[in-house]
Amino acid sequence: MPWTKFLIDKTEPGFDEHADQEDRKLTFSEAMREGLDQSLARDENVYVMGQGVDDPSGMFGITVDLHKQYGSERVFDTPLSENGLTGIAVGSAIAGMRPVYLHNRPDFLMLAMDQIINHAAKWSYMFGGQSTVPLVIMAVIGRGWGSAAQHSQSLHGLFMHIPGLRLVMPSTAYDAKGLLTASIADNNPVIFIMHRWLFKHSSFVPEELYSIPLGKGVVRRKGKDVTIVAISYMVIEAMRAAEELEKDGYDVEIIDSRTLLPLDEEIILDSIKKTGRLIVADTDWVTAGASAEISAMVADKGFEYLKMPIKRVGWPNSHVPGSYVLEEAFYPGVDDIVSSVKEIVK
Amino acid sequence: MPWTKFLIDKTEPGFDEHADQEDRKLTFSEAMREGLDQSLARDENVYVMGQGVDDPSGMFGITVDLHKQYGSERVFDTPLSENGLTGIAVGSAIAGMRPVYLHNRPDFLMLAMDQIINHAAKWSYMFGGQSTVPLVIMAVIGRGWGSAAQHSQSLHGLFMHIPGLRLVMPSTAYDAKGLLTASIADNNPVIFIMHRWLFKHSSFVPEELYSIPLGKGVVRRKGKDVTIVAISYMVIEAMRAAEELEKDGYDVEIIDSRTLLPLDEEIILDSIKKTGRLIVADTDWVTAGASAEISAMVADKGFEYLKMPIKRVGWPNSHVPGSYVLEEAFYPGVDDIVSSVKEIVK
Amino acid sequence: MDITEIDKATLINLYSVISRIRKVQLRIEELYHQDNMKTPVHLCLGQEAIAATICENLTKQDYVFSNHRGHGHYLAKGGDLNAMIAELHCKETGCSKGRGGSMHLIDLSVGLMGSSSIVSGGIPLAVGVAFSSACKKDGLISVVFFGDAASEEGVLHESMNFAAVKKLPVLFVCENNFYSVFSHQTTRQLVTDITARPKAFGIPTYKADGRDVIDAYLKSKQAIEVVRGGQGPAFIECKAYRWRGHAGAGDELKDKYRKLDEWDEWMNCCPLQKYETLLLDNNILTDKIIDTVNSQIDVEINKAFDFANESPLPRKDELEKYLYG
Amino acid sequence: MDITEIDKATLINLYSVISRIRKVQLRIEELYHQDNMKTPVHLCLGQEAIAATICENLTKQDYVFSNHRGHGHYLAKGGDLNAMIAELHCKETGCSKGRGGSMHLIDLSVGLMGSSSIVSGGIPLAVGVAFSSACKKDGLISVVFFGDAASEEGVLHESMNFAAVKKLPVLFVCENNFYSVFSHQTTRQLVTDITARPKAFGIPTYKADGRDVIDAYLKSKQAIEVVRGGQGPAFIECKAYRWRGHAGAGDELKDKYRKLDEWDEWMNCCPLQKYETLLLDNNILTDKIIDTVNSQIDVEINKAFDFANESPLPRKDELEKYLYG
Ligand SMILES: Cc1ncc(C[n+]2csc(CCOP(=O)(O)OP(=O)(O)O)c2C)c(N)n1
Ligand SMILES: Cc1ncc(C[n+]2csc(CCOP(=O)(O)OP(=O)(O)O)c2C)c(N)n1
Ligand SMILES: [Mg+2]
Numbered sequence A, B: 001m002p003w004t005k006f007l008i009d010k011t012e013p014g015f016d017e018h019a020d021q022e023d024r025k026l027t028f029s030e031a032m033r034e035g036l037d038q039s040l041a042r043d044e045n046v047y048v049m050g051q052g053v054d055d056p057s058g059m060f061g062i063t064v065d066l067h068k069q070y071g072s073e074r075v076f077d078t079p080l081s082e083n084g085l086t087g088i089a090v091g092s093a094i095a096g097m098r099p100v101y102l103h104n105r106p107d108f109l110m111l112a113m114d115q116i117i118n119h120a121a122k123w124s125y126m127f128g129g130q131s132t133v134p135l136v137i138m139a140v141i142g143r144g145w146g147s148a149a150q151h152s153q154s155l156h157g158l159f160m161h162i163p164g165l166r167l168v169m170p171s172t173a174y175d176a177k178g179l180l181t182a183s184i185a186d187n188n189p190v191i192f193i194m195h196r197w198l199f200k201h202s203s204f205v206p207e208e209l210y211s212i213p214l215g216k217g218v219v220r221r222k223g224k225d226v227t228i229v230a231i232s233y234m235v236i237e238a239m240r241a242a243e244e245l246e247k248d249g250y251d252v253e254i255i256d257s258r259t260l261l262p263l264d265e266e267i268i269l270d271s272i273k274k275t276g277r278l279i280v281a282d283t284d285w286v287t288a289g290a291s292a293e294i295s296a297m298v299a300d301k302g303f304e305y306l307k308m309p310i311k312r313v314g315w316p317n318s319h320v321p322g323s324y325v326l327e328e329a330f331y332p333g334v335d336d337i338v339s340s341v342k343e344i345v346k
Numbered sequence C, D: 001m002d003i004t005e006i007d008k009a010t011l012i013n014l015y016s017v018i019s020r021i022r023k024v025q026l027r028i029e030e031l032y033h034q035d036n037m038k039t040p041v042h043l044c045l046g047q048e049a050i051a052a053t054i055c056e057n058l059t060k061q062d063y064v065f066s067n068h069r070g071h072g073h074y075l076a077k078g079g080d081l082n083a084m085i086a087e088l089h090c091k092e093t094g095c096s097k098g099r100g101g102s103m104h105l106i107d108l109s110v111g112l113m114g115s116s117s118i119v120s121g122g123i124p125l126a127v128g129v130a131f132s133s134a135c136k137k138d139g140l141i142s143v144v145f146f147g148d149a150a151s152e153e154g155v156l157h158e159s160m161n162f163a164a165v166k167k168l169p170v171l172f173v174c175e176n177n178f179y180s181v182f183s184h185q186t187t188r189q190l191v192t193d194i195t196a197r198p199k200a201f202g203i204p205t206y207k208a209d210g211r212d213v214i215d216a217y218l219k220s221k222q223a224i225e226v227v228r229g230g231q232g233p234a235f236i237e238c239k240a241y242r243w244r245g246h247a248g249a250g251d252e253l254k255d256k257y258r259k260l261d262e263w264d265e266w267m268n269c270c271p272l273q274k275y276e277t278l279l280l281d282n283n284i285l286t287d288k289i290i291d292t293v294n295s296q297i298d299v300e301i302n303k304a305f306d307f308a309n310e311s312p313l314p315r316k317d318e319l320e321k322y323l324y325g
């Protein structure tokens, strides 16, 4: 049946920051799998758990067959007990392990908020820095095929509110592997959110393990008229919008935030210094989310450069609907970005 | 022993929007109790539950002896099972009851996020409006006496991110009762967050049941130099700051948001049209919280009026510390508001 | 368990309900590849008798909460077929107006209160409805269906504890099909007898064989009589086999994760076939009646798909319409 | 239970640990009204023997997670007294550098891993540490203390299930003092035998009388031997009485919520007094030794309060210092 395959096979044009490198093109999920594989090989304290990580479909390919390589003690399926298992991961991290806990959907993290927010994020602080919690929690934003309100949320806006967490949202295969390495190496709880529509996108991925520092955004496209700060899958939509806008003479700069905690404020402010205009594009509700934070940050620290209102392109005030026609109305994309740009440029 | 009493007895000058009314001055907690009492009397579908609602201290006085009046079937203590009990409250609401579920601290709501976010907030939408969830969830922000990171959070920033919820944060006894009535009467899940330092503040409270519409802010003080949008207890701090600033010739306008979902955008924009300057003061982390949303909203819809950067006064990037000296450094107050005003006015 | 304990009308009705669920599932599966149902489906093939026998013991007003694998619960409780098929087609005429999709079926007119696609999510909701019934003294009971994996969620335990303390009229129905997606129960639970958990909260428990309609009916009846008696909750574990993959049509990967002895044992025992033979042997049904029943069902299913296909889609400008109640 | 099963050194050590916890608690209570300890305290008066007997059976390296009522656990495991009293004074020299307060005690040098003030929060953490030990095959075991009300949280059940499936070396210690703040266990649980719950997950269980040091010691020993044997988790329920109010000094409102027969029964049986008499009767201790032990403790406590009082407060410019690891 189509739905799982449908989305995974969805091959939209991704983009590749090393387009000139001919060899070693991997998809996002291949890059993730490679990163996990190499991390497991490198450090015996790393282990991978989650519902279905050892099953034949292997979490959209991210974990496929890793249990065969590393044994079922280091790569294992879990009962349906998200809060308990998160606490167990935290406990093991306190004792020196480096757990990677995978979830199909961010929606399921709502069952584990007590352990994430009240425990993982606070354990270092509460005890004066004596313990650390090197834990990576992953989840994949679902989209499409009528998965509806309880299976399509992003929810990273919630995590961005909590001190002590890292929040990572890669948009390319290259970044996925590099940020994964940095996340596993970090001594703090990392929420690592992926977007399912990125999984078949491919780009150059070096074979060796490498790390992209948390807190460094990247300029995906240079331009002088307007800055778009885009998160996760919205980078793709922004790139497409920029191409369309180029035809009409708009010169768009695109910043991929890559991580939201820490947020690379400097790269954003530097860009706005030049363009004087900001659009924030997110895969989540705008209200009190990541796009609100980025906008508010600029409305304070970058106010002097701003020539026009800051626009947010993100989810409207609705839950994710089941019906595909309503999904079309729900999800913002190229058109919304294009019209927002036209609203504030010229 | 001091700590509970200490905070409850803390009588700081509140303020009273009907200062001329001599009689019927009630404290915030008396007003809440009266509102619950009258709501229980008015509608047999209303019931009150929560850990300790029937105990001798009665939730800081809010529920004291209500179980004696209405019986232990309508006012009852619960096991420690926050997620389960929230779901139970939601289920009963679906069946036509109007539960009021009280918690000592917002921190404990983290255990119930699945039922709040995935269920209560979505139930109406997911089923095309056929069911409603008239539920009020209350929690009291703790502050002071070394309660530390897991017992002092506000966390309303999280709830503001979720469509389908109401979010209510009263700052006066008068509003407490009126907003409580509106919350119980509302057909949607309402998160009702109180600040413990407001409980002994008193103001005029009419005897009869009355309702303050959700989504209507109020101007607490008129001024022309700068707009301060203040949330919950920060209204008190802002009023004090305004008095101090007045001495130096600053004319401050203060808006009490009263509810964050819905947010009264109009009253804020109207004020900024006049002052051209905005400070948002919150009892929560600034990052991706309510203050970010209000700021981002104005940076879009009110940009043309803005003369200066938008400042946020709220919690820094730290957990709430245990030690009182660190608490002093942690909590923003009058001084921070004063200096923010001075930064952007003149 | 003895067939003579059940009256003829009930036996026939059970046959028709089970056959109807079966046929609806098979039709959905058959057409699913056409991509007109753009919503995940979790078929209950193999598990039909559980929903049917439980609901046969309920009144129309009694409450039911369902889960992601909810087609059978919806139909057994009397949910409107047209509205269900339309929902699978994401149409405005769907039971959730196209907002919910396959995992969010509802029909309040027959007490089908909705379903959560969060595993275990419906459990406390059902307890809450039972609490409401206890307050209102309306004599109704509340039932929640959930899987073996849902029993691993803490919220089940919290819900059972509260239901037990307050003696609420709720029946917990655990459909143990041994799997959670690809994962077998034994990798997730040491004590595979799930009824051990409710016992720990003082809740009376029952076990039924979901392949055996008579057994499932009589055990359900006992459990429901207890709940209706006002003595508090009960719990029934019904075993059955998930004939297909977790979601969608077929089970492409079945050789990669099924336990083969288990597969043989369970797949060789079709609840519907077994029941049909039993009814024929006991002269409750004749081949002719069976034909009549089944062809009526086919007609009804055809109509439902026609209805769904002809129904309008939701309007884009009504995206936010049902956000607030 | 027979005192002769325990060697003399152990018996004496237990006396000293229990007396020390008692005295520390009483001193905190005595001075609490002075408001120098600006942090909520949850005294464990009446429950001292539980922490003492469990920890007596542990090695220094074994792991312990504690909860809000954690002073006894910390001291029994060997936590540094100066650092604890300094923490209660919110000083930089406190065991959590003044960031945690009374509910967040830690001493990693003796395996006291920390405590959560979220009721039940420490339970999965302890299971996680046990998981780590199982991976590393370090032979250590992990212990978590929690109350009767914590047993109502779903996460306990999730944690027990996982520990059982994976056969992890963790001991669950439920201190049943009958109350959660003002609320009696019987209003929250129908089955008040808490060990029914772990049994449902296949976990061996033990029950001990927290007033009776010999009983508590020998039962703890059995339970811990099972866990150390590598066969998986165990669970022990220890009953004891919370002599004071939920938090702070004294129990002003006790007449308003205590069950009086229960109060009489339990308050008339002081674990320390009973044990002292037993040791005297069996010639394990003499009055003289008792005096020596207790005056050493007094000296130590005096020093700890002096240390705390003289210690510096945290620096305001270090507010954010420990946010990241
Ligand atoms: C809280 C939560 N975790 C994970 C999932 C993903 N998921 C959906 S159905 C399912 C399997 C549930 O198994 P079971 O409860 O036995 O029901 P069955 O599918 O066998 O009917 C899983 C893991 C979910 N929907 N909700
Ligand atoms: C999840 C959660 N809910 C509520 C509270 C408030 N609270 C703190 S201690 C306590 C009582 C817990 O009782 P029990 O587990 O029996 O431990 P005891 O205090 O008796 O030692 C409560 C309700 C909390 N800290 N955490
Ligand atoms: Mg199953």
Ligand SMILES: [Mg+2]
Binding pocket: D147, D148, D149, D175, D176, D177, D178, D179, D180, D181
């Ligand atoms: Mg207790």
